[in-house]
Amino acid sequence: MAAVSHPVFARVYERLSVAMDRAGTAEFRQHLAAGLTGRVIEVGAGNGRMFTHYPRTVTEVVAVEPEPRLRAAAVRAAPAAPVRITVVDGLAEALPGADGEFDAAVVALVLCTVSDQAAALAEIHRVLRPGGELRFFEHVAAEETSLLRRVQRISDATLWPKLFAGCHTGRDTTAAIEAAGFAVDELRRFRFPTGSSSPSSPCVLGRATRVEKRPG
Template sequence: MAIGDQGRTGFRRRAMAIMYDRMMRSYERFMNERKAALLADVRGRVVEIGVGTGANLKHLDRPDVEWVGVEPSVPMRIRAEAERVRIGISGRVVNGTAEATGLEDGIADTVLCTLVLCSVDDVEAAIREMHRLLRPGGQMIFIEHVAAAPGTWLRRFQDAASPFWRWFADGCRCNAPTLEHLEGAGFAAMELEHFRAPAGLCAPHVQGVAIKPN
């Protein structure tokens, strides 16, 4: 499906798309080297889920990368497509969700997903869909913020603030148990690194590379 097809267009979504890059500027500065290193060896067809404004595209600017972005928000899709064209990466952005991308089985050498699973309603369905998109031996690369450790002050704060945060941040759950879903998802191998990013309630992060079995 093309930009402009039915999708999420509410006021908060438009506002989020307009403000997103400004809100994320210092976060992206902090993440720049980390993302560059994580994505340096990515080649072939990359399916990126929940692309937002296309913040990861600059790390994929190689002639042997073809990028297919999946994004349910119309204003985000428009920005991501503009960024793709500006950088000059071959590919397209389509209307879809993590749970239902509408793409063919096994089309991805890499599935990329950053700061998305916290907003997805059915994380298990989304991970099943990513498995389906990956060719055997393909890799899922992710950077997600995760719930703080149980019993910590940050976790109590995340739990208390979660309903407001979810409303404010377009469905994002600051206390999402994303890592547990990923660890139970049947990947053949998974490299993980935990770190903290300058993201307030969403500071605890995990990045990883998970390989689909052959």
């Protein structure tokens, strides 16, 4: 498996994620986990900030994280969770899991960073059972005609991905989720922090259901 190491970013993110949760992302994480049941795969678990939000109706979370420092932090965070957490190495584009093995998948600030978003979503679709849920909280593209959208294009083509572990702020992630074979059931668009003009401020929070892909 190809190594994914971002040691400087990982150190910064361990602190930044705590501050972000205090500022409001903890509420978004709680929404992602609410009502989940059965076996869950969390793709890009980072340092395990999602873990304490899973309800006891979840029987197991398989938490996939390729970055070594963040994965080690996730291992340390797992015992504090109210459910069983298994932290594993793995890439979003090649998930550890059999076809239809999981009841739900969770991604939080992950699909902006993967090298191949379509491949990652295809893998999530593969490991979910028919009718399984995808819960997502992601940075996304701003409105096409906005000044911020132009700023995102410039940022993504220059330093932003290098500074933030491959993050691309201008992806149309909702459209990619639908193209991968999911029906979006719930979608909220907002900026976080509220009123921010940062390239990463446009976000979506939602739920989608796995359906069969149409041929072609």
